[in-house]
Amino acid sequence: MTQDSNGPSPDDALARLSGSLSRTRRIGAVVALVAGLAGLVFVGLLWATEPGGLPGRTQVAFGGLMALCLVWSGYGGWALTRRVPMFALDRVVAAWIALAASVVTTAGLEAVVPRQGVASVVGAVLIGVSAVLAVRAHLRRAALLRRKRELS
Incomplete structure (x- = not known):
């Protein structure tokens, strides 16, 4: 590790990081993985056991919910299998997943919920x-x- 009058370089500091997630990050990744898989199974079973033919927009809503659950479980699994500290880019990825899920959920609520005012308020809070x-x-x-640029 090189050290000059300004201390270790950013790359040296990154190299010293351990190869495992912190306990908090690991718990968060496990929650994302388990909640995503549980949601996927729950929505899939609910969809599969619905009697008769469902309207098209209901089928789209079920498919959309399953896709969102799959994305969150994929993110949780990715974070766990990387086994490295979570960096700022990981937070950006998670934030974009949350924003996309909020927009899709709001659109689904607007299409399905009979009282549009309630759906609009819930959707606005989620998106906000x-x-x-x-x-x-x-x-x-x-x-x-x-x-990092300043320290280089």
């Missing part, structure tokens, strides 16, 4: 929270990249 998380993730990553 996930958008704030996405902006924060991008700002944090930009700040870290800026700091």
